[in-house]
Amino acid sequence: MGKQLSRKVQHVEDKVKDLLLQIQNGQGVEKDDINPLKARKLIALQTWKGYSVKKGPNYAPERKKAATDLTRENLQRGDWKDLEFKEYNFSAKGPPAECGHLHPLNKVKERLKNIFRMMKFEEMPTNRFVESSFWNFDALFQPQQHPARDSHDTFFLQVPSTTKQLPEDYVERVKRVHESGGYGSRGYCYEWKRDEANKNLLRTHTTAISSRMLYALAQHAKEQTFTPKRYFSIDRVFRNEAVDRTHLAEFHQIEGLVCDRGLTLSHLIGVLDDFFSRLGMSKLRFKPAYNPYTEPSMEIFSYHEGFGKWVEIGNSGMFRPEMLRPMGFPEDVNVIAWGLSLERPTMILYGIDNIRDLFGHKVDLGLIKKNPLCLIGIQDADG
């Protein structure tokens, strides 16, 4: 007997066909049923998008292009009335301005010069980088063996190596006060050498200019009458030092001095308070220090709110009689003076912690372009 087929069920239910028919008719099917159909490639997914179109509030029969700017043509044609502007991106910055810029150090310098002028100080001519040891050291009663006069600290010159002219009678008085004193002083008791005084150098401080100015003032006082003076300068000085984050071989020194009768340490503290308050540093204290040409000498400290500590901001003092009397000043004339660097307050002001980022050829031009105005001396100084 051969194989025999017999009906096992009365009806065959073709589920696949049914599902396909259902899909064809647009009826919904279960998600679980779709995947096997997709797998057998019996159906493919198609996305149909429908839109409902009706007139909106800005409906116009013609299409308009949004304007980005108002032009001269718009004004001439008069069609500016119908312009619709593209939404402006108010969260973006404008393009960079094309303009010139002043160097931040010079901006601070200008403000400081203004502060000095407000305080009735006259600017000294400091355009003299090459100086003799005499005016830079000896005239300031700085002994010839002083470590500052070492070649480790000072740039001495090969060309021109020496100074040819000095006021001889004054040199004689300076020599005497160094060697044997006078004017009530014992002096330093050593053999003062003219050759040492003749040695040329790059000035280590603008006080070299101050000594020239004071000498000239004393000569004027001898010939006519003594005129009180207030001098200041801000200019380059040179130190033969290794360059690091806070030191350069050249920097700008700010110097102020008052020459008058009857000046006291109290005047010095008062003038420092006035000056530094205008710089926004009103919390000051003074530390006894040593300086060969000032007595008393004071280091100036200011409390820095940001750093939360006292920082040294400058040096000051009253010039010694051994410096002033040989110049020819009468006994009752005193000089009070102070000095600081221009770079330090500028770095604090602009938040720069490496001096080489502020001054010199390696400075990023972008930094010079972005720095803000210097407002010191504009806001009311307290006190």
Next chain:
Amino acid sequence: MPTVSVGRDRLFAALGRKYTQEEFEDLCFSFGIELDDVTTEKAIIRKEKHLDEEEAEGDEEIIYKIEVPANRYDLLCLEGLAQALRIFNKQDKMPTYKLANISKESTIKMHVKPETALIRPYVVCAVLRDITFDEASYNSFIDLQDKLHQNICRRRTLVAIGTHDLDTLQGPFTYEALPPVEINFVPLKQEKAFRADELMEFYKSDLKLKKFLHIIENSPVFPVFYDQNRTVLSLPPIINGAHSAITLKTKNVFIECTATDLTKAKIVLNTMVTTFSAYCKSKFEVEPVEVIYPDGKSYFYPDLSVYDMEVPLSYITGLVGVSLKTEEVTSLLNRMQLRAEQSVSGDVEKINVSVPPNRSDVLHPCDVMEDVAIAFGYNNIPKRKLPSLKPLALNQLEDLIRAEIAMNGFTEVLTWILGSHWENFSLLNRNDDKSTAVIVGNPRTSDFEVVRTSLMPGALKVIGHNKDHPKPIKIFEVGDIVRLDETKDVGATNRRSLSALYCGSNSGFELIHSVLDRVMEVMGAPFVPVGDSRGYYIERSDAPEFLSGRQASIIYKGKHIGNFGIVHPQVLNNFDIPDPCSFMELDIEYFL
């Protein structure tokens, strides 16, 4: 300040000499008045009527318009001016004004009626007896009234002046205030009589008088003067009556001033009588008038009393700043019409000053002090300078130039003064002939070998270190370079230099050229032909640091002050710069 017009020739006649215009201006200047304009009556008429040269009529006499201080009413006419200047020039002694000595009975009386209080309560009067006018002095008399009306009288609101031929009238007089309809008279320059209210209507079309009408227009009563025969003298502050009008022939002048401000009325009256009593037979003498108010109080006018002040010498000399002796001060004051003599009382040197009735401007010793200073001569007072500061010209010029270059779109750099010998010379294709550079003897590193003789290496190093910076780069620097200088005590001298550099995809040579032109423009130097030393020009140069044919020397007032050009490609390479650059450097000390 008021201006007085006086005929030049009459003024010079009164001053007793002729002046050149310059001399007269100097005299005015030192006295504190000013010759404002020199003109003629013809020119004035021409100007007013906008006529051409030929058409105008009028006198060709030269007229000086003189500006006088607003508080010096005594200078508002030729007579007062001439008197003040003659006394100032020590040609005359100052006059003493006095009242005529007449009995109370024969004094002319002015009775004030109570109604005047409603509109214009004060009146002061005086008589100039036996006066002689000529045409000029008569006109001056009229003009002075005009000037006073314009100035102190505030356009007749405070004071109004009426002058009358006394011989046509009969005192005593009454000053009344009546309803307009009750006043009827023939006004000045009219033929027929008007009722006051009609007169006001009539004057509404009168250019000169209409501006005064408002002073009384709305008052129920108008002020009016009558004589014994009910002849109207005037309707102040509007118009006088025709009956008593003064003429050139008038011998006796009756002056009345009505006022809302008594002090000013007295000043006005005093000004009139002190000035014109000079023309009276009895010079500087004025006949008083008694003014009797309804409450029975009576006053004699004018009040020619002097105002006495005692002024310490030190007050005067202390404020003028010149040490003067008492005699010097008194003689200076006499030149200013202030009678002064040394006071005898006390230890301190004092000066008694009698301020005459024509000097109502003197209120306080400071006015006396000022007159001492004027008579001494402001320009003879030594200069006493306050302490002040001198500018440092070079530094200020530098700041101005720096600002200009920055405005030109350049960014300022600050570079080292010290550098290596190599970059100062070899890298710029330059040789060191040993005659320019200051050489450091003990440099710690090669970075500090020489003091720069040019700003160029610094500028190029900035570019070399800013290769990533967007182009074009425009930088500048103003700084000192140092050169050997045998003439200086130390053997070297600083020179202030300006450099500008452009770096971009092209050389920017013309742009650097335009920076030069801009510098010269702000320095006021014109571009001139080669060889001309009045401005600047450029001429082809041959410096090794620049490209041949694209470089020039800058010649300013005949001096070679700098160079500019396209930086030589070899030099660019030396400083590791891949882009073309143009550079300019010049010495700004030549601009001073």
